[in-house]
Every structure is written in C-alpha cells, then in structure tokens.
Amino acid sequence: MTNMTEEKLAEPTEGNGDKEKKILVVFRFVLVPLIVVGVVVFLIVLFGNLALKEKSVKDYLYDIRSGSKSERWQAAYHLSNLLANPKKDYEEQARKNLPEILLIFNQSKQTDPEIRRYLALALGRLRDPRAVPALTESANDEDSQTVIWSLWALGAIGDQQATPILLTKLDDSDSGIRTMSAYALGVLNDPKSIPALQGHLDDASQEVSWNSAIALARMNDSSGAVILRQMLDRNYLNGITSMNPDSKKELLINAIKASAKLKDQRLIEQIKVLSTGDPDPAVRNEAIQALK
Numbered sequence: 031m032t033n034m035t036e037e038k039l040a041e042p043t044e045g046n047g048d049k050e051k052k053i054l055v056v057f058r059f060v061l062v063p064l065i066v067v068g069v070v071v072f073l074i075v076l077f078g079n080l081a082l083k084e085k086s087v088k089d090y091l092y093d094i095r096s097g098s099k100s101e102r103w104q105a106a107y108h109l110s111n112l113l114a115n116p117k118k119d120y121e122e123q124a125r126k127n128l129p130e131i132l133l134i135f136n137q138s139k140q141t142d143p144e145i146r147r148y149l150a151l152a153l154g155r156l157r158d159p160r161a162v163p164a165l166t167e168s169a170n171d172e173d174s175q176t177v178i179w180s181l182w183a184l185g186a187i188g189d190q191q192a193t194p195i196l197l198t199k200l201d202d203s204d205s206g207i208r209t210m211s212a213y214a215l216g217v218l219n220d221p222k223s224i225p226a227l228q229g230h231l232d233d234a235s236q237e238v239s240w241n242s243a244i245a246l247a248r249m250n251d252s253s254g255a256v257i258l259r260q261m262l263d264r265n266y267l268n269g270i271t272s273m274n275p276d277s278k279k280e281l282l283i284n285a286i287k288a289s290a291k292l293k294d295q296r297l298i299e300q301i302k303v304l305s306t307g308d309p310d311p312a313v314r315n316e317a318i319q320a321l322k
Contacts, residue, residue: 053136087123089129092256094145113155115219126158132164147253150176151212154183162187166195177202178210185214193220204224205235212238216245228253240281247288255294262300264308282314290320 045072085108124131128188131149150168153161161183168180174210181199184192196218200211211261212230215223223245230242231254240261244255260266262285267278286304289297298321 044288067290087120087127087131091134094134094149096238099142102142102158103144103148106145106152110148110152110155110172113152113279114144121156124152125158128156128158128160132161135164135168139168139171143171143176146171146173147176147179150179154179154186157187159187159189159191162192163191166192169195174204174207176209177204181210181214185210185217188218190218192220192221197223197226200230205233205238207236208233209237209241212241212245216241216248219249221249224249224251224253227251231257242257244284244288247291250291252292252294255289255292255297258285258289258292258294258297259300262289264299264304279310282310282313286313286316286320 072110083145083254087109090105090109094102094109096106096110112120116124131152135146135149135153138149146168150165153165165180165183165187168322169177169184171177177199183198184196193215196211196215199207200215202208202211208230209283212227227242228244228251230238231246233239233242239254239257243257246252246254247258264278264282267281269280273281282304289301301317301320305314305321308317309312
C-alpha cells in the first residue's frame, strides 16, 4: 500500500468482473483494492486459535515444500506475515534463503496459485531487488489475483526496473490490475510514468482515477488536482453509497497528504475547511498537520 503504512492484504475473492473490485482502502498516499487489503485480519481470526511456533525461515520453506495442502498454505501465510515487521535476525534468515524462496515461488506457478500469492506478498515485504525479475514474470500470470499481489510487491520493493511491466499493466482490461499498477507506479516515483498516469485520470474506473491522481501528486505533478479536489469534498464522498465510513475517512486522509505536496491554493482552501469542519477527528487532525 511509501515508507508505506504496513498493508493488510485481503483474502482473494473468486468472483469475476469489475464490480467485486470496487471498494478500496488507502495506503499512506495511495489506494489499494480490497482484493489485496484485509487478509491479515481475516486470517488472524481464521487461525486465531493456532499458536505460532518459533520456526525458522528454513522450517517454513520445508513445510511449503513438503506439507499437506493446508500446511503449505498456512506456512506460506505465516512466512509472509512474519516478514511484515521482522526481527533483524529473521529478516537476515529470509535474505539468506531468498534463492530457495524464489525457487519455490517459481515452481508454485504450476502447483498452487494461493501459495504463489502469499510468497509474492513475502517477497514484497522483504523488499529485496533480487526478487524483481521473478515478480515481473508472475505479473503476467493468468491468475488475476496473483498479478495484483505481484504488482503490489513490485511497488513495495520500490525498484524502478519494475516500471515497464507496471506501465503495461496500467492498460489491462481488469480495473483491479489497473488500480494496483497506478498505486505501485506512485510508490516507485518514476517520472517516466507521468504521461501514462495522466492518461488514466479519466479512466472508466473511479479507483484507477483516484490512484492516478494521488500517484501524480507524489511526483509533484498537479494534473490530477481536479480529482483531488473532488476527493477532498466530504459532501461528494458522502454521496458514494458503496463506500463505508472508514474507507471515506482513509480516502480523505490520503487525499489530504497528496494534496499538501502540491501547494495548490484551491486544495489548501479545501484542507482548511476539513481542518475545522469535518466530523471525523482523524480527518481534522490530518488536515491541521498538513497545513502546518
């Protein structure tokens, strides 16, 4: 989802079409589809009664290779989860074992897409540029959710050698993939992506437009200022019935952060209104901090 606020990744959904990918939550400056957000919460509830054992990275990799289907799935999840905020020695273990992680990741294309998704998440959290080639390849998988998770991981790693594949996926027919591409391009902060992002400000998907505007603002490009002003309008957001209050709050907060980078007077005036008149104290506080 910068120094990014650590993400919560969602359990993959099995539905088809754009309708199921409509709702977003927000990273620090960018929006990420719910198809990729919320999984940690879901799985903690699902496996809440299972105590995590003190295992090494090698132990988890062994379980992924040799366990039953459920054991492999859980091991891949736990490995990715432990890399969210790893202790130094655990991160060192993961980096030392990266070749084996990449080997299993590449083999999983033929065996288990769920494992592949969670290993993509683990690779993104490890933030090691050596994983970029494998993730670039998985961004072309037939499984759309694997593609989305791989694009997120490329953004998390932050290596601009991923820009070409992200630009390609920005034109994908799947709005969830386009949304994640715009998000990741904003994180990469590569000026070469500015023209393509500008071209998606009027995307048929509102989420893609929002992500594109915020990504551009991260690069000090004001092309999406009109969209940002729309995002800063509490009355406008209240009229979107498909968004819950928390999503609207996060959208406002991240629009405030992005808008503050542009030093646009009209955006600043809207932030001033939010700083005193928004009903949510978190939004008011973020607006106050932005004005400072």
